[in-house]
Amino acid sequence: QGTRDHPPAQAALRERLLGAVVSCFKRHGAAAIDTPVLELRETLMGKYGEDTKLIYELQDQGGELLALRYDLTVPFARYLAMNKITNMKRYHVAKVYRRDNPATTRGRYREFYQCDFDIAGQFDPMIPDAECLKIVHEILSDLQLGDFVIKVNDRRILNGVFAVCGVPENKFIPACSTVDKLDKMPWEEVRSEMVGEKGLSPEAADRIGDYVQLHGGLDLIEQLLQDPKLSQNKLAKEGLGDMKLLFEYLTLFGITGKISFDLSLARGLDYYTGVIFEAVLLQQENEHVEEPVSVGSVAGGGRYDGLVGMFDPKGRKVPCVGVSIGIERIFSILEQRLEASGEKLRTTETQVLVATPQKNLLAARLKLISELWDAGIKAEMLYKKDPKLLKQLQYCEDTGIPLAAIVGEQELADGVVKLRDVATREEVRM
Amino acid sequence: QGTRDHPPAQAALRERLLGAVVSCFKRHGAAAIDTPVLELRETLMGKYGEDTKLIYELQDQGGELLALRYDLTVPFARYLAMNKITNMKRYHVAKVYRRDNPATTRGRYREFYQCDFDIAGQFDPMIPDAECLKIVHEILSDLQLGDFVIKVNDRRILNGVFAVCGVPENKFIPACSTVDKLDKMPWEEVRSEMVGEKGLSPEAADRIGDYVQLHGGLDLIEQLLQDPKLSQNKLAKEGLGDMKLLFEYLTLFGITGKISFDLSLARGLDYYTGVIFEAVLLQQENEHVEEPVSVGSVAGGGRYDGLVGMFDPKGRKVPCVGVSIGIERIFSILEQRLEASGEKLRTTETQVLVATPQKNLLAARLKLISELWDAGIKAEMLYKKDPKLLKQLQYCEDTGIPLAAIVGEQELADGVVKLRDVATREEVRM
Numbered sequence: 001q002g003t004r005d006h007p008p009a010q011a012a013l014r015e016r017l018l019g020a021v022v023s024c025f026k027r028h029g030a031a032a033i034d035t036p037v038l039e040l041r042e043t044l045m046g047k048y049g050e051d052t053k054l055i056y057e058l059q060d061q062g063g064e065l066l067a068l069r070y071d072l073t074v075p076f077a078r079y080l081a082m083n084k085i086t087n088m089k090r091y092h093v094a095k096v097y098r099r100d101n102p103a104t105t106r107g108r109y110r111e112f113y114q115c116d117f118d119i120a121g122q123f124d125p126m127i128p129d130a131e132c133l134k135i136v137h138e139i140l141s142d143l144q145l146g147d148f149v150i151k152v153n154d155r156r157i158l159n160g161v162f163a164v165c166g167v168p169e170n171k172f173i174p175a176c177s178t179v180d181k182l183d184k185m186p187w188e189e190v191r192s193e194m195v196g197e198k199g200l201s202p203e204a205a206d207r208i209g210d211y212v213q214l215h216g217g218l219d220l221i222e223q224l225l226q227d228p229k230l231s232q233n234k235l236a237k238e239g240l241g242d243m244k245l246l247f248e249y250l251t252l253f254g255i256t257g258k259i260s261f262d263l264s265l266a267r268g269l270d271y272y273t274g275v276i277f278e279a280v281l282l283q284q285e286n287e288h289v290e291e292p293v294s295v296g297s298v299a300g301g302g303r304y305d306g307l308v309g310m311f312d313p314k315g316r317k318v319p320c321v322g323v324s325i326g327i328e329r330i331f332s333i334l335e336q337r338l339e340a341s342g343e344k345l346r347t348t349e350t351q352v353l354v355a356t357p358q359k360n361l362l363a364a365r366l367k368l369i370s371e372l373w374d375a376g377i378k379a380e381m382l383y384k385k386d387p388k389l390l391k392q393l394q395y396c397e398d399t400g401i402p403l404a405a406i407v408g409e410q411e412l413a414d415g416v417v418k419l420r421d422v423a424t425r426e427e428v429r430m
Numbered sequence: 431q432g433t434r435d436h437p438p439a440q441a442a443l444r445e446r447l448l449g450a451v452v453s454c455f456k457r458h459g460a461a462a463i464d465t466p467v468l469e470l471r472e473t474l475m476g477k478y479g480e481d482t483k484l485i486y487e488l489q490d491q492g493g494e495l496l497a498l499r500y501d502l503t504v505p506f507a508r509y510l511a512m513n514k515i516t517n518m519k520r521y522h523v524a525k526v527y528r529r530d531n532p533a534t535t536r537g538r539y540r541e542f543y544q545c546d547f548d549i550a551g552q553f554d555p556m557i558p559d560a561e562c563l564k565i566v567h568e569i570l571s572d573l574q575l576g577d578f579v580i581k582v583n584d585r586r587i588l589n590g591v592f593a594v595c596g597v598p599e600n601k602f603i604p605a606c607s608t609v610d611k612l613d614k615m616p617w618e619e620v621r622s623e624m625v626g627e628k629g630l631s632p633e634a635a636d637r638i639g640d641y642v643q644l645h646g647g648l649d650l651i652e653q654l655l656q657d658p659k660l661s662q663n664k665l666a667k668e669g670l671g672d673m674k675l676l677f678e679y680l681t682l683f684g685i686t687g688k689i690s691f692d693l694s695l696a697r698g699l700d701y702y703t704g705v706i707f708e709a710v711l712l713q714q715e716n717e718h719v720e721e722p723v724s725v726g727s728v729a730g731g732g733r734y735d736g737l738v739g740m741f742d743p744k745g746r747k748v749p750c751v752g753v754s755i756g757i758e759r760i761f762s763i764l765e766q767r768l769e770a771s772g773e774k775l776r777t778t779e780t781q782v783l784v785a786t787p788q789k790n791l792l793a794a795r796l797k798l799i800s801e802l803w804d805a806g807i808k809a810e811m812l813y814k815k816d817p818k819l820l821k822q823l824q825y826c827e828d829t830g831i832p833l834a835a836i837v838g839e840q841e842l843a844d845g846v847v848k849l850r851d852v853a854t855r856e857e858v859r860m
Binding site: 001003004005006007008010011012014015026027028029030031032033034035036037038056057058059060061063064068079082083090095097099110111119121123124127128130131134138249252253254347348349350362363366367370373374376377378379380383384385 | 438442457489509549551806
């Protein structure tokens with residue numbers, strides 16, 4: 001339940017999609033690493049907040065207590081700490097596991113791919129952070145997924161808002177996770193959850209509401225930097241200063257048109273410490289799809305400066321910022337689009353089918369195909385002793401093989417091969 | 431325990447190796463599929479004989495009882511049956527799991543990659559089987575692993591041998607798994623295990639010994655086809671007939687020089703029903719490595735005509751033959767060879783570092799690198815506001831970046847970039 005096989009057509013589309021993502025990661029100079037699907041349970045515990053209950057645990061088999069990885073970020077932090085690496089730009093494309101209620105029509109599975117790019121190291125502020133946003137912009141543009149916006153916020157700004165609105169510090173995290181729901185429910189409902197479930201005072205909630213419903217660009221940053229209350233809060237001021245720097249760099253990258261500084265963006269995970277971001281696709285107005293794939297976030301990430309230190313015996317910190325591309329949702333969109341277009345993706349790359357028009361020519365086919373393989377040519381033949389020529393050509397049409405190399409008695413006698421273009425039926429002897 | 435992280439250098443080597451294997455599979459017209467790492471426990475039970483105890487089981491979490499896949503063959507058979515597919519040529523490169531005693535120095539892990547190519551369908555005898563052997567031959571030749579031999583046998587021949595030697599049918603499988611040890615221990619020990627542990631009569635064991643120590647080529651097949659006892663056994667006769675056909679096809683492929691018909695080859699798994707094979711590397715005589723990686727089998731496979739039927743409610747059979755490349759052992763060999771050569775594999779593909787020679791030029795770097803990325807060029811820069819030029823060039827040398835694109839105050843004023851070849855120090859303004 002919540003997992004799926006990928007038949008060849010899906011596997012081919014996935015290969016194309018992952019290829020585009022990985023080529024962007026490589027364009028930005030990232031190296032690949034791979035870590036086991038299995039992690040020690042204790043490595044994963046206490047890193048995901050409420051979501052810890054979604055971790056798949058392996059049976060105790062008399063050895064170590066193991067679990068399936070929940071994401072690629074915690075294993076990366078564990079890897080850095082274990083190997084005392086303080087500086088690394090890496091990507092990792094692999095499957096992760098969540099014992100969630102699957103909602104496969106909306107692209108939510110228990111086993112799914114993640115594509116992560118992260119930069120670890122002590123650097124000048126916001127330069128790696130800006131690169132992560134550039135990467136999201138490049139990938140979403142390359143894949144031509146339609147219009148999108150990348151929401152940006154900073155945990156320090158959010159915490160500053162909570163502080164100046166009179167929220168006690170031990171309620172920052174619950175307040176944060178409630179704010180995160182603003183993209184799915186109206187402010188009134190979020191407010192009543194804050195007051196009812198999370199125990200915030202109505203006044204505090206109202207004050208929070210004035211802030212978290214704001215979104216904009218550099219102008220909003222400037223406005224908040226002048227805000228009489230917020231400008232007095234050290235954390236918020238730091239966050240706003242960095243946000244301004246980030247926008248400066250994003251302007252140089254020429255991508256601010258798709259960036260929205262959005263104070264309602266909170267993101268669920270506990271480990272973020274600074275900038276956070278999330279890309280969402282915008283439903284085009286002229287799209288009249290009957291049942292559009294409901295798309296939410298297609299990429300997200302942020303800065304997590306404390307996570308590596310949690311795995312280091314001496315607590316040495318390695319600042320990190322990274323992005324995860326929501327490949328499954330993008331895959332669903334591309335798949336639906338491919339279906340709508342009626343285009344058939346080839347599942348193989350075969351260039352030529354080796355065929356014979358008469359009987360008793362299996363030996364000739366085997367000899368020729370072997371020569372082609374040895375020359376690096378992608379070739380197939382039917383696994384029959386005496387297939388009909390029509391069947392062989394039909395196989396080419398069914399599977400999209402463009403050429404047939406035909407050896408008949410005459411060709412054998414003449415020492416040639418007849419090469420046939422399957423689509424045009426043109427033939428040359430060679 | 432028994433798993434490992436792959437740091438960038440290993441991941442890069444692995445990417446190269448898997449690339450060579452996958453490109454061979456594609457050359458033979460295979461389509462990719464992907465299946466979940468998780469399978470229902472019941473799917474895996476009763477398929478691996480004694481090795482069933484090595485299956486990793488997940489904790490019962492109130493839902494389905496799950497396990498991690500043990501190989502890629504059983505999931506493939508399950509996939510075919512579930513989707514009622516009777517005809518398919520597919521490859522699958524993915525990780526599998528075994529709760530074995532890890533012996534990491536010999537390349538035996540609890541999590542490791544398998545690279546499988548299989549052909550499913552009812553075809554004329556031995557044509558797909560021959561292609562599997564051709565694939566092994568191509569891959570081992572391409573990778574230049576040194577001399578190798580591909581041992582070939584047939585379960586029907588082995589069972590025929592047991593029958594004519596007086597082994598009762600219920601002891602075929604134990605006899606088979608004992609014969610399989612002939613590559614690791616001398617006949618005398620195998621014989622005493624047969625008689626002592628497996629309860630065969632000394633006479634039967636001696637008769638078996640006369641057969642299973644034979645190996646050769648077409649001549650041996652002819653000899654056994656004339657064997658007064660074996661030629662009377664229906665199964666053995668079928669197997670020998672097919673073996674003769676196989677050698678005919680392998681002759682057309684021009685690869686019999688590396689093929690040995692070896693009656694001691696048995697292979698452990700229960701599900702094989704016909705041809706079986708295994709490739710082993712031969713230690714070169716002129717190799718004076720102090721501690722050579724102990725290499726065993728680097729590829730193996732065979733025909734399993736009954737497995738798909740085990741998953742079909744009506745027991746409908748789909749004949750299959752396939753090969754699995756032992757990528758971990760090959761990886762160990764290549765890794766050791768790379769180390770010995772002193773060659774350093776690049777872990778990134780970055781083509782150019784964007785650098786500045788003076789202070790306060792971060793904006794120029796960000797603008798230029800953004801243009802390069804947008805043009806599809808693999809580019810990096812240091813994440814510092816004002817890095818020293820020497821540091822930037824040093825980074826190129828450390829990571830193998832061949833070019834530096836330098837923008838200084840003069841270049842900015844002239845509207846040019848200085849492109850520097852890191853190795854030769856040659857510079858052009860452009």
